[in-house]
Amino acid sequence: xxxxxxxxxxxxxxxxxxxxxxxxxxxxxxxxxxxxxxxxxxxxxxxxxxxxxxxxxxxxxxxxxxxxxxxxxxxxxxxxxxxxxxxxxxxxxxxxxxxxxxxxxxxxxxxxxxxxxxxxxxxxxxxxxxxxxxxxxxxxxxxxxxxxxxxxxxxxxxxxxxxxxxxxxxxxxxxxxxxxxxxxxxxxxxxxxxxxxxxxxxxxxxxxxxxxxxxxxxxxxxxxxxxxxxxxxxxxxxxxxxxxxxxxxxxxxxxxxxxxxxxxxxxxxxxxxxx
Amino acid sequence: xxxxxxxxxxxxxxxxxxxxxxxxxxxxxxxxxxxxxxxxxxxxxxxxxxxxxxxxxxxxxxxxxxxxxxxxxxxxxxxxxxxxxxxxxxxxxxxxxxxxxxxxxxxxxxxxxxxxxxxxxxxxxxxxxxxxxxxxxxxxxxxxxxxxxxxxxxxxxxxxxxxxxxxxxxxxxxxxxxxxxxxxxxxxxxxxxxxxxxxxxxxxxxxxxxxxxxxxxxxxxxxxxxxxxxxxxxxxxxxxxxxxxxxxxxxxxxxxxxxxxxxxxxxxxxxxxxxxxxxxxxxxxxxxxxxxxxxxxxxxxxxxxxxxxxxxxxxxxxxxxxxxxxxxx
Ligand SMILES: Cc1cc2nc3c(=O)[nH]c(=O)nc-3n(C[C@H](O)[C@H](O)[C@H](O)COP(=O)(O)OP(=O)(O)OC[C@H]3O[C@@H](n4cnc5c(N)ncnc54)[C@H](O)[C@@H]3O)c2cc1C
Ligand code: SF4
Ligand code: FES
Numbered sequence: 256x257x258x259x260x261x262x263x264x265x266x267x268x269x270x271x272x273x274x275x276x277x278x279x280x281x282x283x284x285x286x287x288x289x290x291x292x293x294x295x296x297x298x299x300x301x302x303x304x305x306x307x308x309x310x311x312x313x314x315x316x317x318x319x320x321x322x323x324x325x326x327x328x329x330x331x332x333x334x335x336x337x338x339x340x341x342x343x344x345x346x347x348x349x350x351x352x353x354x355x356x357x358x359x360x361x362x363x364x365x366x367x368x369x370x371x372x373x374x375x376x377x378x379x380x381x382x383x384x385x386x387x388x389x390x391x392x393x394x395x396x397x398x399x400x401x402x403x404x405x406x407x408x409x410x411x412x413x414x415x416x417x418x419x420x421x422x423x424x425x426x427x428x429x430x431x432x433x434x435x436x437x438x439x440x441x442x443x444x445x446x447x448x449x450x451x452x453x454x455x456x457x458x459x460x461x462x463x464x465x466x467x468x469x470x471x472x473x474x475x476x477x478x479x480x481x482x483x484x485x486x487x488x489x490x491x492x493x494x495x496x497x498x499x500x501x502x503x504x505x506x507x508x509x510x511x512x513x514x515x516x517x518x519x520x521x522x523x524x525x526x527x528x529x530x
Numbered sequence: 531x532x533x534x535x536x537x538x539x540x541x542x543x544x545x546x547x548x549x550x551x552x553x554x555x556x557x558x559x560x561x562x563x564x565x566x567x568x569x570x571x572x573x574x575x576x577x578x579x580x581x582x583x584x585x586x587x588x589x590x591x592x593x594x595x596x597x598x599x600x601x602x603x604x605x606x607x608x609x610x611x612x613x614x615x616x617x618x619x620x621x622x623x624x625x626x627x628x629x630x631x632x633x634x635x636x637x638x639x640x641x642x643x644x645x646x647x648x649x650x651x652x653x654x655x656x657x658x659x660x661x662x663x664x665x666x667x668x669x670x671x672x673x674x675x676x677x678x679x680x681x682x683x684x685x686x687x688x689x690x691x692x693x694x695x696x697x698x699x700x701x702x703x704x705x706x707x708x709x710x711x712x713x714x715x716x717x718x719x720x721x722x723x724x725x726x727x728x729x730x731x732x733x734x735x736x737x738x739x740x741x742x743x744x745x746x747x748x749x750x751x752x753x754x755x756x757x758x759x760x761x762x763x764x765x766x767x768x769x770x771x772x773x774x775x776x777x778x779x780x781x782x783x784x785x786x787x788x789x790x791x792x793x794x795x796x797x798x799x800x801x802x803x804x805x806x807x808x809x810x811x812x813x814x815x816x817x818x819x820x821x822x823x824x825x826x827x828x829x830x831x832x833x834x835x836x837x838x839x840x841x842x843x844x845x846x847x848x849x850x851x852x853x854x855x856x857x858x859x
Contacts, residue, residue: 259645260778260785261598261611306600306607309780311801335801349607351600468804495800497778500643503790504775505797507816508806510824527748 259500262304262351267344268326273412277377278342279316279330282352283323295319295327296359297384298491298519302499303329304351305344309337312496312514315355316380318387327352330380330412356499357518360385360463360489368461369398373474375446375466376405379412381491381518382465387416390423399426400455404446404470406433429453447473450481457482463489472529475522485523492517492525532723533697533708534715540688540695543710544572544622551620551656554589556582566621577623577690579664585771585839586621586628590651591635593768594788597647601783614650620707622658627671627835629659629683631771637829638774656703659687663726665734668838670851673738676835678730689726696723738855740832744823747859748815756853757814759846760793766840766848767791772821772833792816822854 269281295315304310317328333342344350362385370389374382382401389396401420405411411430420428431442431449442449446466462478464471471490478488494506494513501515508528511517535543547553548570557567558576563583569575600609632652639645640652662669662678671677681687686704689696696715699705715723767773768789775797777790790797792813799805807813825833834850841849 258611259643260787261609264607264609304780306609307780307782310778338801351609493800494806495798497776501641502638502643502645502774503777504792504820505790507820507824509819510827 260353260498262302262310262353264349265327265352267346267348267350270344270346273330273414274410276333277330277412278333279328279412280341280344282327282329282350284325284327284352285349295355296362297388298359298381299355299357300381300499300518301327301329301352301354301356302496303331303341304353305337305340306351308340310351310353310497311337312356312499314381314384314491314518316383318384318391320391321387330377332377353499356514358516360519362388365389365461365463366395367397367459369456369459370396370400371455371460371462372399372401372403373446373450373462373464373466374401374403375470376410377412378464378466378470378491379403380465382463383413383416385463386420390420390426393424397425397459399423400429400453401427402429402431402446402450402453404431404433404449404466408432408436408439445473446470447477450474450477454481457484457487461487461489465491475529485526486521488522489519490522490525491519531699531705532715532720533699533711534691534713534719535695535697535711537693537695539711540697541572543708544575546710547620547622547707548572551618553620553622555622566623575623577660579662581625581666581837581839583839583843584769585631585837586624587631587635587771589619589621589655590632590648591639591774591776592647592787594786595647597778597785597787599784614646615654617654619651619655620658621655623660624657624684625662625837626659626678626680626682626684626687627669627676627837628771629657630671630676630680631683631835631837632657633683634772634825634829634831634833634835635774656707657684657686658704658707659684661687661689661727661730663690663730663733665730666838666842667736668841668849668851669734669836670736670738670838671836672731672734673736673851674740674832674834674836678734679727689723691719691722691726694719696726736838736851738851740822740854741857741859744819744857744859747857748819750858752858753815753818754811756848757810760810760814760848761846762793762795762810762813763845764791764793765843765845766817766850767793769839769843771835771837771839792820818850818854818857821850 264285265282268283271279300312300314303313313329316330435443496506497503499514501512506513555575556564598611639648681700685701687698775790779786798807821833
């Protein structure tokens with residue numbers, strides 16, 4: 256049988272409503288012998304399916320250091336057919352999981368560096384995995400700065416973890432929203448603008464960003480202006496996917512396949528393809 | 531290793547193969563053309579010079595196939611793979627460009643992540659090729675690393691030589707099946723075979739030049755110009771021996787894999803409504819770059835075998851060979 260595309264069965268063990276249209280699912284694989292699956296790295300993704308409804312890629316949104324063996328978390332924004340079907344599920348329901356796929360973040364390159372995380376909206380999902388990973392291995396990294404933006408305060412994901420991030424040693428969290436709302440004590444303004452005013456140091460630093468294409472587009476020039484070199488800017492790329500394995504042919508940007516060569520790239524690798 | 535057989539002798543051998551193998555080969559369907567189909571008798575085979583309309587890839591990378599079943603059984607979910615094909619097959623009369631196409635598809639499907647459906651069909655199939663002596667006017671295999679007499683990807687290659695066939699044996703599998711054909715060609719016959727090969731190569735007239743890299747013309751207005759006639763029908767992708775893009779589709783209880791192609795606008799259409807290849811310019815450019823630039827960067831050769839199918843069957847006469855040849859690098 257062709258087991259390449261055959262998912263492992265997993266059970267939903269927890270659901271958290273993050274925002275109006277984003278839920279975080281906690282999943283436990285039913286077949287614990289599914290071997291290599293459990294050794295994922297921050298930045299990798301899975302193909303997550305509801306049998307009969309469809310399948311789509313979602314990044315593993317929590318650090319492997321925080322998940323029991325055989326468990327994962329994915330945060331899903333409701334936007335189309337499959338994501339709607341996922342949002343309709345309850346605890347105890349069974350789903351399919353294939354993976355983990357993709358390269359993940361270059362953790363070795365980040366060691367002994369100042370880390371600047373820049374996220375917009377659901378883009379915080381893959382970064383949360385890496386942030387928690389770094390916090391769990393705090394001594395291996397230098398200063399951590401997190402700049403997280405969303406449209407409104409209600410659209411901020413992982414709100415219950417902010418306290419923990421703020422309290423971590425040598426770690427700063429900046430929150431910003433595009434539209435002011437009542438009781439909002441943090442910043443107002445789009446991510447690139449806020450980044451300009453924060454002006455974090457590029458010295459010994461790596462910037463890791465993930466968010467909607469417009470955020471990426473306007474944030475990149477700011478980082479370059481701040482002095483970050485092209486290989487010290489790391490981002491994840493997104494294209495429609497099906498196989499996740501470099502075979503179905505749809506996810507390439509230039510010669511790079513996002514599913515197989517990515518989804519994490521440095522700016523030097525992809526600058527010709529970001530418009 | 532060479533063998534030689536009278537044409538009737540080869541027919542007898544093929545009838546013998548039918549006892550042990552599912553035998554597939556080109557057949558002439560009146561009013562339709564040449565199609566690869568299973569045969570029940572050696573007489574069914576068409577071993578003339580005309581080409582099959584569809585490439586032989588469909589016997590390995592299926593136009594559509596179920597990958598697994600899943601759903602509810604006795605109240606609990608299950609997932610079950612579809613068993614792989616078991617029977618031994620032989621395909622006779624495959625053209626050199628198509629066999630080479632399979633060797634290229636191997637680079638996609640037979641990797642660290644094995645596509646077992648494809649790989650098992652490859653492993654269970656013996657490929658016996660037929661050299662081309664009258665290449666078509668749109669064939670350009672010699673410009674892209676192939677030739678009308680090339681044996682890459684085959685187990686044996688046969689050459690029509692008057693009332694006889696010369697059989698070039700390439701692999702052990704090929705040696706096994708032609709065990710029953712002990713006769714080797716004599717000096718004269720070998721000489722005749724060699725000059726036949728030269729003549730076949732010379733008969734291929736269309737030569738194109740392929741730029742070393744297309745890097746610096748990605749943004750060129752050329753792609754808009756050359757793609758303007760394309761109607762995004764996708765025929766070129768379906769008939770291409772090397773195109774391998776597919777979709778995974780959920781039916782109620784089954785996962786279906788079916789051909790898809792970069793010509794279609796929804797190929798890269800994202801849930802957000804965004805599309806990185808919104809017009810046929812971006813899509814056609816992707817097709818050309820994938821075949822003549824990206825694949826070479828990733829796998830060391832072009833993803834095209836020069837069979838000319840996309841040229842012969844394009845409803846608006848797009849000609850990828852000329853488009854590449856004239857690219858303003
Ligand atoms: C590497 C990667 C990681 C991702 N991580 C997350 C995440 O953590 N959280 C999240 O909410 N979203 C994530 N996405 C986007 C998510 O995959 C799409 O929102 C999802 O595919 C939409 O599916 P749908 O069936 O609801 O939409 P439909 O429009 O009905 O799409 C049909 C199918 O097309 C494919 N598809 C459509 N849009 C996309 C897309 N943008 N990316 C990939 N495949 C697509 C999927 O197979 C999908 O099921 C990620 C995408 C990629 C490529
Ligand atoms: S066959 Fe011709 S018209 Fe159809 S998609 Fe290919 S190039 Fe375009
Ligand atoms: S998702 Fe199929 S090639 Fe990348």
